[in-house]
Amino acid sequence: QVQLQESGPGLVKPSQTLSLTCTVSGASIDSSGNSWTWVRQHPGKGLDWIGYITYSGRTDHTPSLRGRVAISVDTSKNQFSLKLTSVTAADTAVYYCVATTFRLGEMSVYWGQGTLVTVSS
Amino acid sequence: EIVVTQSPGTLSLSPGERATLSCRASQSVPSNSLAWYQQIPGQAPRLLIYGASSRATGIPDRFSGSGSGTDFTLTISRLEPEDFAVYYCQQYGTSVSTFGQGTKLEIK
Numbered sequence: 001q002v003q004l005q006e007s008g009p010g011l012v013k014p015s016q017t018l019s020l021t022c023t024v025s026g027a028s029i030d031s032s033g034n035s036w037t038w039v040r041q042h043p044g045k046g047l048d049w050i051g052y053i054t055y056s057g058r059t060d061h062t063p064s065l066r067g068r069v070a071i072s073v074d075t076s077k078n079q080f081s082l083k084l085t086s087v088t089a090a091d092t093a094v095y096y097c098v099a100t101t102f103r104l105g106e107m108s109v110y111w112g113q114g115t116l117v118t119v120s121s
Numbered sequence: 122e123i124v125v126t127q128s129p130g131t132l133s134l135s136p137g138e139r140a141t142l143s144c145r146a147s148q149s150v151p152s153n154s155l156a157w158y159q160q161i162p163g164q165a166p167r168l169l170i171y172g173a174s175s176r177a178t179g180i181p182d183r184f185s186g187s188g189s190g191t192d193f194t195l196t197i198s199r200l201e202p203e204d205f206a207v208y209y210c211q212q213y214g215t216s217v218s219t220f221g222q223g224t225k226l227e228i229k
Contacts, residue, residue: 037218039220046207046209046220046221046222046223047158047160047166047209047211047220047223048220049211049217049218049219049220052218060216060217061217062122062217062219063122063217096165096166100213106175106178107156107168107171107172107175107177108168108177108178109156109168109171109177111165111166111167112165113165114165
């Protein structure tokens with residue numbers, strides 16, 4: 001069973017960089033066909049797709065955050081990370097890391113429990 | 122970027138009734154790469170349907186997905202008490218994926 005765990009500061013000051021890491025167990029970051037995604041959810045609101053990366057480094061981000069977001073993979077630690085620069089209060093949200101795997105034609109999606117990041121001075 | 126719109130915003134039904142949720146994309150979703158998720162308050166979302174109509178592992182057969190191109194539907198044949206939650210559709214057919222704004226299914 002694939003499990004994901006987000007880690008990082010729960011409080012970030014405005015204008016600083018939000019950095020989160022997702023530790024993956026039960027699946028290998030460098031398996032082809034899998035993708036590693038960040039999704040956020042503002043309090044009481046819907047799901048916002050942030051971006052994804054594959055082990056080969058293919059990546060993309062939502063246009064609304066382009067220029068501020070970077071997603072990377074650390075195969076040695078089986079982790080992937082999110083960095084969001086120049087944060088404001090509008091970036092306060094629960095951040096989820098998500099794994100999408102394909103096996104024998106079947107798609108599976110695994111979510112971390114989510115971590116609340118508050119942007120405040 | 123494909124914009125995904127869900128309707129209705131809120132659906133009020135009773136246990137045992139049939140629920141029909143709609144998801145419309147601003148352009149055709151490549152390969153009908155459309156997923157449905159269920160989110161219970163305080164929990165992470167759970168994948169129900171992928172590829173517009175394939176049920177994810179462990180999902181009861183009262184959940185079914187249909188549609189193609191720009192119009193998709195999630196049907197819950199007979200509502201159980203645990204089905205009252207928020208449902209999201211997501212298109213993942215393009216490099217930039219997008220979610221709908223959600224449909225809240227509440228008990229009438």
